[in-house]
Amino acid sequence: MTKLSLLILYVLLSTSYQIDSLDKEFSNYEKERLQLNIPGYGYNYLENFANIPPIEHLALFKKFYEKYDSVFKKFDRSNISINDKINLDHIQYIISLRLRRLTLEMKFKQQNDTIPNKGLYILKDHKDWYRYYAKLYTSLEMDPDDMFKYGEAEVKRVKAEINRIQKQMGYEYKDEDFYTYLKSEKFYLTKTNKIEKKFKEKESVIRKNLHKFFEYTKVPEFSITATQNTSQLASPGIYSNGRFVYNFWDGRLNVRTMDFLIIHEGIPGHHYQHSIELKNRINKPIFTHNVSYSGNFEGWASYTENLGKELGQYQTPEEELSKWEWDLVRSVRVVLDVGIHYYGWSMEKAIEFWNENIKGQGDIAYREITRAIYWPGQSLSYKIGAMKIEEFKTKLHVTDATIKKFHSVFLSFSAEPLEVIEKNIGEVYNTR
Numbered sequence: 001m002t003k004l005s006l007l008i009l010y011v012l013l014s015t016s017y018q019i020d021s022l023d024k025e026f027s028n029y030e031k032e033r034l035q036l037n038i039p040g041y042g043y044n045y046l047e048n049f050a051n052i053p054p055i056e057h058l059a060l061f062k063k064f065y066e067k068y069d070s071v072f073k074k075f076d077r078s079n080i081s082i083n084d085k086i087n088l089d090h091i092q093y094i095i096s097l098r099l100r101r102l103t104l105e106m107k108f109k110q111q112n113d114t115i116p117n118k119g120l121y122i123l124k125d126h127k128d129w130y131r132y133y134a135k136l137y138t139s140l141e142m143d144p145d146d147m148f149k150y151g152e153a154e155v156k157r158v159k160a161e162i163n164r165i166q167k168q169m170g171y172e173y174k175d176e177d178f179y180t181y182l183k184s185e186k187f188y189l190t191k192t193n194k195i196e197k198k199f200k201e202k203e204s205v206i207r208k209n210l211h212k213f214f215e216y217t218k219v220p221e222f223s224i225t226a227t228q229n230t231s232q233l234a235s236p237g238i239y240s241n242g243r244f245v246y247n248f249w250d251g252r253l254n255v256r257t258m259d260f261l262i263i264h265e266g267i268p269g270h271h272y273q274h275s276i277e278l279k280n281r282i283n284k285p286i287f288t289h290n291v292s293y294s295g296n297f298e299g300w301a302s303y304t305e306n307l308g309k310e311l312g313q314y315q316t317p318e319e320e321l322s323k324w325e326w327d328l329v330r331s332v333r334v335v336l337d338v339g340i341h342y343y344g345w346s347m348e349k350a351i352e353f354w355n356e357n358i359k360g361q362g363d364i365a366y367r368e369i370t371r372a373i374y375w376p377g378q379s380l381s382y383k384i385g386a387m388k389i390e391e392f393k394t395k396l397h398v399t400d401a402t403i404k405k406f407h408s409v410f411l412s413f414s415a416e417p418l419e420v421i422e423k424n425i426g427e428v429y430n431t432r
Contacts (some may be wrong), residue, residue, distance in 0.1 A: 022075055022084055026091065026285040029068050033287075036064055041101075041136070043375045049115040052105045062102045069095045082427055086413070087285050089420045093139075094291065100132055119373050121344040130341045133377035138295035138384045139417030144342040147380060151334030154383060155357050158328045165321045179360035187318070188252045192226045195246070195253050199224045202262045205312035212310055214268060215404045216411075222271045236326070237261045239270035256322035259313035260305050268311075269301035277414035284415055293417045294378060299385015300410070302330065306386075325361065329368060332357055333379035336372040347373070388418050396429050405432060 038061050041048055052058070072092050077085050107125065116122035120129045127144075135141055163172075171178035189195045203224075210217040226248035227234055236257060237246045244265040246253060263269050274297075281289060305323055314320035332354060339345035339353070350369045355362070372379050389410065392398075398406040409429045413421045 022080065022088065023285070025068070025071055026087065026287055029071075029091065030285075030287045032064060036061060043378055045120065045133070045374060045376050046115060046117065049108070052109065055106060055109045058102055058106045058109065062099065062106070065095050065099050065102065069099065082424065082431070083283070085427075086416060086420060086424050087288070089423055090416055091285075091287060093417050093420055094287070097132075097135065101136075104129060104132060118347070119344075120341040120376055127342065130338075130376060133341070134380055135377075137377040137381045139293040139419055140295060140384065140388065140422075141419065142384065144338050147384065148335060148338040148342075150387065151331055151338065151383065154331035155328065155335065158324055158331050159357065161324045162321065162328065165317050165324065169317050169321075175359060182256075182318070182321075182360060187254055187256050189255055190252045192248065195226070195248075195258075196224050198255065199244075199246075199258060199262055199266075202258060202313065203266055206262065206267055209311045210268065213307055213403055213407060214272075215408045216276065219267050219272055220275050222266060224266075237265045239265040239274070241274070242271065244271065254322070256318050257326070259308055259319045260323040260326060263305050263308055263311065263313060264301045268304045268307070270297060272304075273297060273300050273411060273414050276411045280412060280414065288415045291415070294381035295385040295388070295418045296414065296416065296421070297385075298381040299387075299389055299418070300414075302382040302386040303389045328358055329361065329364070330379070330382045333368060333372055334383050336369060337376065337379045340372055341376045385418065388422070392422070392425055396426065405429070408432075 039051055039053060053061075069092075072088060072095070075088055077088060080088070104125065108123075111124060113124055114122075120126045120133070123129050130144060131141075134144060134147070166172060166178055169178070171181070189198070207217070207219065210219070220242070222239075222242045222244055224244050224246070227238075227245045229247075229249060234247050234249050237244060239245075244262075246261060246265075265271070305327070308314045308323060309320075314323060335353060336345070336350050340350060345353075347369065350372070351365060354365045354369065358365070392410065393406060396406060406429065409425060409432060410421070412428065413425065
C-alpha cells in the first residue's frame with residue numbers, strides 16, 4: 001500500500017471515528033442534562049429570578065456544562081460533514097449561553113441582590129443581564145446601542161409607509177378623520193364561523209401562490225379557532241402545533257388584521273416552518289428536539305409578512321395598512337425593550353415614546369409596554385430576526401431566480417439559533 005493510500009485510509013478512519021464519537025457525546029450530554037433536572041426559563045423575568053436554584057446547585061450545573069464545553073471543543077470541524085458542523089456549533093452555542101446564565105445567577109446569589117420589579121435596569125449587573133436576555137431571544141450577539149438605533153430607524157421607516165397609505169386613501173393631514181374611519185364597524189366581524197371562513201379563504205389564496213417563493217408547497221392543514229382568553233392583554237394571535245388561535249377577547253375581530261395574521265401564524269409563517277422542522281427533526285440529534293429560538297421562528301414569521309402582496313394578500317390599502325401598523329408596534333417595542341432594561345426608561349417615558357410614534361392604537365399601549373417590562377429581550381425577536389434573514393439574502397446575493405432555493409436552505413435550519421445559521425448558511429447555500 002502506498003503512502004498516499006495509507007494517508008487517505010487514515011483520514012477516512014479518523015473522520016469516521018470523529019462522527020461516531022460526536023454522536024455518542026451528543027447522546028451522553030442529553031442523558032446527563034436530563035438527570036440533573038436543570039430549571040428552564042420562562043418569559044417573565046420575575047419568575048426566572050425567583051426560581052434561581054441554591055448556589056450549590058448552580059455550581060453543579062456549571063460543572064456539567066464546563067465538562068461538555070471541554071468535550072466538544074476537542075472535535076475538529078474541518079474533518080466532519082456540514083450537518084455535523086451545524087450540530088457541533090449548535091451544542092457549543094447552547095453550552096456557552098448556559099454558562100453565561102449560570103455565571104450571572106451565581107453572582108446574583110453571591111451579591112444577595114434584590115429582584116427588581118420594573119425591569120432589569122436596577123440590577124447591579126443590568127447591562128450583562130440585558131445582553132444575556134437579548135441573546136437568549138434573538139440568538140445573536142448584538143450591541144444594545146445598535147439595536148436601539150435600528151429600532152429608531154425602523155420606526156421612522158414604517159411611519160413613512162403608513163403616511164404613504166394615509167395619503168393614498170385621501171386622508172393626508174387628516175389624522176382624526178383617518179383613525180375614526182379605521183375604527184368603523186364595517187371592519188369588524190363578530191361571528192366566529194364567518195371569521196374562520198374568511199381566514200380559510202385567505203389561506204386558500206396563499207396556498208395557490210406559494211410556488212412563487214417556495215419549493216415545498218404541500219403544506220399540512222392547520223386549525224383556526226378563537227381564543228378562550230377573555231383578557232385584553234392577549235396577543236392578536238398565537239400558533240402551536242398545527243393550531244392558529246386568534247384574539248377574540250371582546251367578541252369581535254378587525255378584518256383588516258386578517259392578512260398579516262394568517263401569513264404570520266399560518267403559512268408561510270409559523271405553521272409552514274413548523275411543518276418543515278418536523279420533517280427535518282428525524283435527522284437531528286435528540287438535544288435539538290426540545291429547544292427553539294425566537295429570533296429564528298418569530299423572525300421568519302415577521303419576514304414572510306413582507307411577501308404578502310405576491311401571495312395574494314394586502315389587496316386593499318386598509319389591509320396593507322394593518323400590516324404596517326403592526327410593524328410599527330414591533331419597531332417601537334425594540335426601542336422600548338432596550339430603553340427600559342438597558343437605559344433605565346420609566347413607564348412614563350415608555351408611554352410618552354409610544355404616544356409620540358403610534359396613533360390609533362392607544363388601547364394596546366399598556367399591554368405592549370408591560371410585556372416589554374416583564375419579558376426582556378423577547379420583543380426584539382421579530383424585527384431583529386427578520387432583519388437578519390434579509391441580511392443573509394444580501395450576503396448570498398439572492399435574486400428572484402434563487403429565492404426559492406434560499407427559503408429552502410434557511411428553513412433547513414429551523415431548529416437552530418441565528419448565530420449558528422450565520423456561521424453555516426453560506427456553505428449550505430453554495431453547495432446545494
